[in-house]
Amino acid sequence: MALSARFSEALTLAAGLHRNQFRKGPRGIPYLSHLLAVAAIVIEHGGDEDQAIAALLHDAVEDQGGPATLATIRHIFGDTIADIVAGCSDTDVVPKPPWRQRKERHLVHLGEADPGVLLVTAADKLANARSILEDYRELGEELWARFNCTRDESLWYYRSVVRVLRSRSTPQRLVAELERVVTEIEIMAAQPRSSLASGQPLIVAGENG
DSSP states (O other): OOOOOOHHHHHHHHHHTTOOOOOOSTOOOOOHHHHHHHHHHHHHOOHHHHHHHHHHHHHHHHHTTTTHHHHHHHHHEEEEEHHHHHOOOOOOOOOOOOHHHHHHHHHHTTTTTOHHHHHHHHHHHHHHHHHHHHHHHHHHGGGGGSSSSSSHHHHHHHHHHHHHTTTSSHHHHHHHHHHHHHHHHHHHHHHHHHHHHHHHOOTTTTTTO
């Protein structure tokens, strides 16, 4: 697949919309890094250009303008991309509804969503889960203070997403990688707090019999 000028236009739009947004955490990483990671995962797992563009813009509606931003995306890039972006957004209102309510509703939506929405969602969750795992190794339990939910709620949500994606027509190699990372986070969360704090080796299921 050769990416066209449309992808470059989407990248410029995403960079402009998220210019002042940063990843959660103290390091000040531009949010665009996440969008690029999601687009890369989509491309690497067989996504087409429309799906790659939707990956760049998948958080634009939820975080940067709601329905007006979706209308702009639809005008510039068409219905296919706009519909994927809308399907990846768990809200388009400010202030956002309660976290659990949004996630439960979005899980139901994923159960009937189109393949493009499932692909971009799986890529988004894999990129996020990889970041969580990396930061969890470094920060331990203090990591969870940056989120709008508890550790257990976050683990519930990621495991629930894996279950839904497993049951749908999502690229199974991608889902398997997401499940592997989520499982590793769950294993870390099950360790005694003293082990995480001291840097002792983690006990991984399947090792040592």
